[in-house]
Every structure is written in C-alpha cells, then in structure tokens.
Amino acid sequence: MTVSRRDFLRLTAGASAVAMLGQLGQSAALADGTSSYRAMVGVFLFGGADNWNMIVPTDTRYAAYATGRSALLALPQASLTALPDVPFGLHPSFAPLLPAWTEGAMSAVLNVGTLFQPLTKAQYVASPNLRPLALMSHADQQNEWQGLRMRDPNLDGFMGRAADREAPLAVPDLISLGGSTLAVIGKSSSPLILPSNGSLVRNGYNAAATDTPTVTRQAANTAFADATGLGTPTTVTSTEISGGYAMALTTNAIISAATSTVDQYFKNPTTGATLTSDVSRQLLRVARMIEARGTLGHSRQTFFVSQGGYDTHSNQVDAASTTTGTQAGLYADLAQALAGFYNAMKALGLGDNVTAFTMSDFGRTFRANAQRGSDHAWGNNHIVVGGAVKNRTVFGAYPDVTLGGNQDVDTNGRWIPTTAVEEYIGAVATWYGVAPADLPYVFPNYATWTTAPRGLLPLFG
Amino acid sequence: MATRHTRAAALLSVTATLAACSGGGSSPTVTPTATAPAPVVVVTTGDAVRLAKQATFGPTQALADHIAAAGTSAWLDEQFAASGSNYNDLVTRAVARNFCTAMVPAVATCNRDYLSSTPVAMEFYAHAVGNGDQLRQRVAFALSQIIVASDFEVHSTAGLAGFDQLLLDNAFGNYRTILRMVTLNAYMGDYLDMVDSAKAAPNENYARELMQLFSTGINQLNADGSLKVDASGAPIPNYTAADVHDIARALTGWTYARLAGAAANDGNQVDYSKPMVMNPAQFDGTAKSFLGTAVAAGATQDANIDAVVDAVFANASTPAFVSKFLIQQLVMSNPSAAYVGRVSAVFANNGAGVRGDLKAVIRAILTDADARGVAKTGASDGKLKEPVLFSLALARVLGAKSDGYVFVTRDLGTGEQPFRSPSVFNFYPPDYPLPLGGGLVSPPTKLMTASTILARHNLAYDWTVSGDNRSEFAPVASITGATGTQLDLSPWEALTDPAKLVDAIDLILLNNTMTSQQRTALLGAITAITDPVPATQAHKRAQTALYIVAASPQFQVDR
Helix, strand or coil: CCCCCHHHHHHHHHHHHHHHHHHHHHHHHCCCCCCCCCEEEEEECCCCCCCCCEEEEEECCCHHHHHHHHHHHHHEEEHHHEEECCCEECCCHHHHHHHHHHHHHHHHEEEECCCCCCHHHHHHHHHHHHHCCCCCCCCHHHHHHCCCCCCCCCCHHHHHHHHCCCCCCCCCEEEECCCCCCHHCCCCCCCCCCCCCCCCCCCCCCCCCCCCHHHHHHHHHHCCCCCCCCHHHHHHHHHHHHHHHHHHHHHHHHHCCCCCCCCCCEECCCCCCCCHHHHHHHHHHHHHHHCCHHHHHEEEEEEEEEECCCCCCCCCCCCCCCCCCCHHHHHHHHHHHHHHHHHHHHHHCCHHHEECCCEEECECCCCCHHHHHHECCCCCEEEEEEECCCCCEEEEECCCCCCCCCEECCCCCEECCEHHHHHHHHHHHHHHCCCCCHHHHHHHHHHHHHHCCCCCCCCCC | CCCCCCCCCCCCCCHCCCCCCCCCCCCCCCCCCCCCCCCCCCEEEHHHHHHHHHHHHCHHHHHHHHHHHHHHHHHHHHHHHHCCCCCHHHHCEEEECCCCCCCCCCCCHHHHHCCCCCHHHHHHHHHHHHHHHHHHHHHHHHHHCCCCCCCCCCCCCHHHHHHHHHHHHCCEEEHHHHHHHHHHHHHHHHHHCCCCCCCCCCCCCHHHHHHHHCCCCCCEEECCCCCCCCCCCCEEECCCCHHHHHHHCCCCCCCCCCCCCCCCCCCCCCCCCCCECCCCHHCCCCCCEEEEEEECCCCCCHHHHHEEEEHHHHCCCCHHHHHHHHHHHHHHCCCCHHHHHHHHHHHHCCCCCCEEEHHHHHHHHHHCCCCCCCCCCCCCCCCEEHHHHHHHHHHHCCCCCCHHHHHHHHHHHHHCCCCCCCCCCCCCCCCECCCCCCCCCCCCHHHCCCHHHHHHHHHHHHCCCCCCCCCCHCCCCCCCCCCECCCHHHHCCCCCCCHHHHHHHHHHHHHHCCCCCHHHHHHHHHHCCCCCCCCHHHHHHHHHHHHHHHHHHHHHHCC
C-alpha cells in the first residue's frame, strides 16, 4: 500500500497525538466528570436503507415527496405515524417507537451522508476531487461511514479508534454483535465480537483438569499458540484465537444464561410474542452486556449492531400497497427491537445513559425503478434513540426533492448530503465521552466539520 | 523466538503402494499412476504439500506423494484434464416457485430439496472431499466468490446448481465466456434484478455490480494491480453513473424462460435452470454509450449483451482485478505487485494472443516463484483458511468420505455457507484489513469472531478426540440416497512410533513448520495416552495429535 501525501500528514499529526496519549489516559472516562456510565450503540443498516420512506414531511412538502417517489414508492400520508411537535411522520412500521418520541427520547437527522467538505451541486459537477470516493458503491460507502476517511483508504474505524484512546481492559468495552466490520477495527485496540445466537463453549477444554492426558494435551494446545516467525497473518490469527478462547470464558455466562432481567422487553408490542429477528437478538445481547457492565468492569461501552437486507432494488414495497413489503418488514423488525432495547435500558435505570443511532451505506434514489425498487444514492435520514437526546427534535434540513433539482446529482433523486457523517456521529461520540483532544484522531476530517459555520449537531440537551 | 525444527526432506514413501492418488476418493477421469513397474522412491516435500493447499481442498499423504512424483507441471496438466464433478441431478429439479406451497399434502422436506442451497452445498462438499478433479472445483469455488449469486435471496436448487455448474464447466475456459453466461443466467438475473428490467425505468443493480465486482473493479488499476492515481493523487473511477445507466439500458428486455407449457408472463412457472429469454417489448433499443463503446440505435438485444460484455472484459483494469482476486483465493492474501503483474499479463495475453484464458492464468498463479518453494514465512505471507477450506482440509486429513450433510450442519456456525453469501459482496471483501496487521489485508479474517473461533476449534475437537460414534455422521433418513460420513484414520494409526506420527502430521498439516518446542509438547500429549489394546491406543493417539495441530493457528493459516 502506498501512503499518499495526505495520509503522511495525518500520520505525522497522529504521532504527536500518540505522544500525548500518556497524559490523556482513559480519555472517555476522564472526559466525563461524573464518571457515570455511558454507552453508544451504532446500528448499521446494511445494503443502503431507503430512509426517504422512514421519515416523511407531513406539511406542504408532502406533495413534492409524493410526486418524486411516485405511486410506486410513496407512502400515503394517512398511513404515516405522525410525530408530535414536528411536521414529519414515520413509516407505519415505526409505530413501536412513538412512545420513545413522545417521551423525548428519540430524534431524527435529515439528509446526512458522506462528505469530504461542504458541497454544492456546482462544486459536485465541476470538481470530482471534492467528492467522497466511490459514491454509490456499497463496500466503499460502508467503509467511509465506518472509517470516516472519504478520499483515503480506510483500514480502521471510528469505534476502534475511540477504543484505542481508552486504557486496555480484560474484556474489551468495544463489542460487536454484528460481526467483524471496519467500524470496530482500531490501530491498537481489539474488539470483542460476540454472536447474536448460541453459546461460546470450547469443547474438551477444562482448566481444572488434573489427569495426565488432558493436562499434556492442553499444554500442547498452549505450545501451538506460539506462531512466532511465521508471518504477521499467522501471529495475528494466533492472538485472535487465544483471545477468542479467553473471551468465551468471561462472556458466555452473560450472553447465554437462560434468562436475564432485560429479556422481557424484547416482545412484539402488539402480540406480546418474543422477538426473533436477528437485530432483536443482537440488541438483547447488547442489553445483557450492559446489564453486566459492573461485572465486566466497564464504565463505557460501545456496541456495533447490524441489520441486513436493505438493498431493495426490487419489491421494496408490495404491488398492492406501499406500506407492506420487504422494507416494511425490515423496518418493523428494527423498530420493535429498538423499542424493546429502549424499554430495557429504562428498566435498568439507564434510559439517559445509552444512545442508539442508525447508519447505512447510503440513501436510495428518490425515483423508483419499474420493479418497485430504488437504486443506490447518497444522502439519507437516520434516527437516534435514547433519553439523553433533545426533546422531540428533527435535525438537519429536508432537501428540495425535485428530481434533477439543485440538490440532485442527476435526475434520479440522489441528494447531496447537507449534514456530514462527522457532524452526526461526532455529536454522539462527544456525548459518549471521547475527549476533545482525541476527536481529531477518531474523526480524521474533524477540523472540516467543526470550523464555523459547520459544527456537531446539538443532538443532546 | 522459538527455534524452528527443520528437516531438509521429509517423509519417504513409495508411489507403488498408493491406492487413490489424486483425491483420495472416487476420481471420475483421473487415473493415478498406480501400476508403475517398480517401486519408485519419491521425496514428498513441503512444496508439494503447499501446492495441495493452494490447488485442492487440502493435502493428504497420498495426494502429496502423487504431486511429488508427478512434478508440479505434469500434475497441473492432469488436473486441467480432469472433470466429472457436476450437479446434473440437481439442474433437472427445476420447479415452480409455488411447488412446495401448492403441494397437498405438504412435504416437510420440499423446501430443502427443491428451493434451497442445501442439496447444492451437500454435493459441493461431497465432491470436494472425495473427487479427483480438485483444481477445477477449487477454481470454481473461487469464481463463486468473485461472481456471487446467493440462496440468501433467491431460492431455487436447480437454478443455483446450474449457476455453479457454469463455473465448474468454465473454470479452465475463458473469462469472457463466464461473464456472458452469467449475464444471461436466470438465477443471477433474479439475484441482481436484471430479469424483467424494463426500458421505462431500467434497474441498475446488475449493471453496477458486473463492473464493480465481476470485472473491472471500481477504480482504474495498473497492470500490477496497484491503483492508478490522477495528478492530485486521487484514484480514477473506471465508470460513471452515466455508464451504469446506459449499461442498464442495454441489458433491458430479458425475462425468465418458463417451465414447459407455461405462459411467458407466469409468475410462478419460471425456470431458473435455463438462460433468460428476450422480452422485446421491454427492451430499450435506442443508442447507448458506455465505457468508450457506442451501441447504435436498432442494435439487437444479443448485440447489446455482447457490447456490454466486451466492454467490461476489454477494460484495462480487468486482468489485474480478476488475477489478484484469484491469487488471494488460491495462494496468499497479500501478493506482491510483481506477482499480480506477472499473472495479469497472462490474463491479458496467454502467449497466443488470447485474453482471459483461465487455464493459463491458473497455471501462472500456481507455478509462480511466489507460490512455489518451501513454506513462506515473511511478514506479509500467510492466508487464513476460510471456514469452508478449514472444514474440508480437516475432513480430508481425517480420511473422510461424506455425502456432505455434516458440513451443511456445521457451516452456519463456522461462518461461511457455500452459495449463501449474505450479499453480492461475498462473505468478505478482498481488502478487509488484518486487525493490528500494519496495513496488511486478510479477507477471511472478517469471519473470525469469538463464536466462529470456537466453532472452528470445536469442529476440530469433535471430529478427532470426540470423533467416534458421532450422531452427526449418520445418514439422514429424510435425504434420498444419504450415506452419511465416515472417517478413516488408519494411515495415521499405522504410524505407531510417535516420532513418525509427529513427522507425518508436521508435513501434511503444517508443511514442516513445527517448532522443536511444539514437537516436544505434541510428543508428550501422544505418549500420555496409553491403552492396553494397541489398536485403541493408536486410534486415540492419532485423534489427539490431529486435534492439537488442526486446532492450531499454524494449521488455520496456510503459508
């Protein structure tokens, strides 16, 4: 890999930041004077969620929405779950989150996306070098959302870099239930990656064994953990395997206990049935790890959660109704899981201490294709759930949704974002407790987005 | 650093004693050289074992001996000529989408047998464990990860079998042939929405991924796979949104073939096992322009398909993009630019003026100096076994014969279900960073989590130390013709001298990279097992020794 000039400058800046690390110490814990517990939970909607149907204006702008999306994708105004105090409504599948909104524990962010710098359509057209690289590409846009380098290779992610700035713990407080992904890779820290399902048992292993065959066998296991001199991929893998064994011993009791006090909240609000979606199982285990924060010695926890299936090029909605279909099912799973999670946090007395927020590859074209689907686009809408957010507020600006208009990069409704990912996630990370001195490390393009008139969204307060 | 135990040459063995050389099981067309007139002593080297790791689903003593006796080039020739693994019995299972729901009375196994990847995956595993056309299968499996269609979204056993058959048939053919056949494949057509894409609002999904994932890659590459950059140091995209849109228009007007007798608009009676057919009413026949290619108004649908396939196949980035991917699949995660350059030159021209000759490309990959030789242990060397390769390499070491079902019950836990990638982006991206790896990539490491690490360990433990009388090896009653799985450790049990057992394991599992400390520890674990019945002792010792090494990082990462 070649190091670009831009990267070289960052490496230099990073070196001085590393020199300061000794003084900063446990960045996150120290930044918050009360040292009270906080957690951030990022939920990544893989595939590029069409969140132009998640939140919809209910004032005079509804007409432009309906025109732009056409009958193929537009949600009927009467079907929307109206949000008190703001001129917006949610996709009907989000009804389970209405109580959170009403309690002042939910907000939305409009037209947020990857940006290298603030960008007008004229600049977009004239200067390709001012655009994030590889717009509309799943893999690249996922990496830019998670790595936050818009024009450089992404080899680590914002959650991993935040963890780099915390003192190492016996059990990492950066935990993914959504698999291994760029967001949780740090430069010096290692995440804990837990399954959404099943237990963590190492067959045949018994630390207390005294019989000679088992003792010598386990001694041989240990001898073979030495992968010195076989190349970095082997040594890293050896460390990962040993770490996996150790984490299994410490976390299995938490994630695979028969019951916990938080389980009861992961129910379908209408039928009372236990939620079974993967995203609900992930959030249930997040809740269990939060419940066990004392045992784990965690004063901060960062979680990565995922939900897949949002690449709805076709059959996003049913032919008979735009309020049912693939998208409605995914949204229902998401909303029920997030509502259950929020209720579980309240029950733990942590409603104000935990913030969940959504991310996704990109938004989708406002214009529908003929198969009742939408294609890859750019700016998108997201939601934040947690008692600490500002009451009943929608942040950011809803775009002029004229196809081919001054916010569309072509004629299909691919909106140039007006809020940068950094302005959105940076606000969450700051609330979480990443120290101001560490923010440029965690967010490589931080200065661009914190120089007036730009700035972090005032999500909290 | 530990002292590495070295031996210049490892085991001596005699080819004349070998039973099944090339794959360890039924070998449709490969005839091993089992009738040599006199015993010929060959030295099986770490290099022969390495080649087996790169070009097959895992070395066995017999296979490594055979490679050593034949020599690399002759063995490759033998493999290029080998064929036979096929899904012929599944391709003919094409049924209507509502075949199972319409069944009265309902049959519980209908979805599994007709509308899922399970039968395809079973045959895939069964062929990989035992059939002789190992390289063809291995290359087809690699191709299935660059050109991805998945049961995660499209459920048709016959369609999926046909799709993978296409890759098997053309594994040593031409890449352009594959691109064209895939473009008109109905299973892919559904997966990436090209089927029924209409001129009024063309679907861009297939058009985009055809370029980004199957051929050119998103950015322009030099011939050695390195990124081309502009004056400002920025990558240069291979295509624009306008290219995507015009290619999408060129690909409109195709629909499913229908099952016999069904109307052309029947939504249930679609035949995923046949190529898509034209639906001229939905074809956009106006002029297009993409990737420097102009398609005139009025050009036929076939001409439009050819224009698209030719444009992406001829793209200057395609040789390096595909070549690097195949090297990462077969040999190493971090190939040098020079290695990629040597292979991509062969992709661009096989020496006879032919572009995209996969046989020549595979030969170039496997005979390259960076692929051959004894174990490579430089800082960037190494390739983590993805879960499918881990389970199959273990099974072959254990002398397994299998109908494949036991693998299907394990592969969700280990994190990789063949033909069920969670998205068109495969199970992992080719640039997935090796965590704390100093800038190296390790694509399969994306699948290493606390649970998959344990699932891999438990697979090794369960099939060795705990491998006797396992219910998971029994034939499943609901599967017609099920034979279950049988292990045969007798070649290992025959090595009753613990030192010889360790030598053999070091060679076949680790291509001679065991340290002296590890060797001592392994000998200790072997000799700690005693049993008054010699056969039982030999069996348990082999199980324990194979478990310890199979679970080790050294076995899990190939070098």
